[in-house]
Amino acid sequence: MKVEVKLFAVAKQIANAESVAVELADRATVGQLRDALVAQFPGLAPVMSHIAVAVNAQYSADDVILTADSEVACIPPVSGG
Amino acid sequence: MKVEVKLFAVAKQIANAESVAVELADRATVGQLRDALVAQFPGLAPVMSHIAVAVNAQYSADDVILTADSEVACIPPVSGG
Amino acid sequence: MIELTNDPIDPTSLLQQVASHQAGAVVLFLGTTREFTGSRQTESLDYECYPEMAEKKLNELECEARDRWSIVDCAIVHRLGQLGLGEASVAIAVSSAHRKNAFQAGQWLIDTLKEVVPIWKKENWADGTTDWVHPGLTNEE
């Protein structure tokens, strides 16, 4: 399946894109998405462990299972306020 | 000596005066002033232990010695803010 | 900056007074007139003070806050006279590089103001009676 991933701040800057399409096996997990992102954008490797992944606008652990219509986003450490 | 004492809030209300002149011995203390005030205004008796005395705009203990030109005030528990 | 005033308090002017390019945080506290104290209804409040000593104490509070916390600027205004419901009786604004100092100094300033500054309020109750408020002596707030 193809999952659309929103990118923000330094993640957007590294990938040079506001969102990217990632090809994943059906029922892939957030952890597998991380690996696929790093494979696609090696520049993300050093920061990926600091990036949270949100699925449907909720912080999600690596074992959460994705579907093709999941709204997925990479959330680098936030700095609002 | 005669000392002028400013009164505020409930003390002013009980004595029905914004300030009162109290006759004291020379070198009288704040404690002696308290006794004289209660003698002059018996209504102050039940509240006097809760009232602070300020001498020259400074909270002052009962052993502080007064002079005729001391600026003296009765400070009931404050409720600003 | 400290001020005792008979005029309504303007929070915007206080915020401008403490604004600074060195500040990353501003904390503003407003004390406002509540309608109910338990089941008793307030119609208005009268504030009076011992002016010379109140100014002296407010200045001491500002100095002590500047000693104790790293703050950029600080402004304290207390209103006197008669206040209607919802009006601000006191405003304290503190700016600092980092927010923790502004919060701590602001809270300490209002806590300490309420303990030591010779200002008193009289409740004008809706039933027509009035009471000077003297914590520990008469009505608690």
Place this chain on the structure above:
Amino acid sequence: MIELTNDPIDPTSLLQQVASHQAGAVVLFLGTTREFTGSRQTESLDYECYPEMAEKKLNELECEARDRWSIVDCAIVHRLGQLGLGEASVAIAVSSAHRKNAFQAGQWLIDTLKEVVPIWKKENWADGTTDWVHPGLTNEE
């Protein structure tokens, strides 16, 4: 009430939104743009967010604050886009019957906002370089 906006924040409007005859205290927090971070000089800041999630998280924060403290009203506004020095990036106003709740809720709201709400700032330094700020990853604030 929560809001994400590209317009300058008006603190007076926030204070009016939380004003109430039930409130004896209002605490307003403003986060403002500092000129210096250590020795580095800021010229402006850019804020961006993940809008759907930022709104959801801000609403969750407001609900949790209302659950945890007895507050009368609460308003949170975060600015987005480019900000000059001294401008407010965030404003949080909390009203409550007694001041302790307003202080605690206000401080918790800004602390938690800075941890969980997906908003990011980019420093535009005076030397012409720029940096996304990612605590723990890049420049600490």
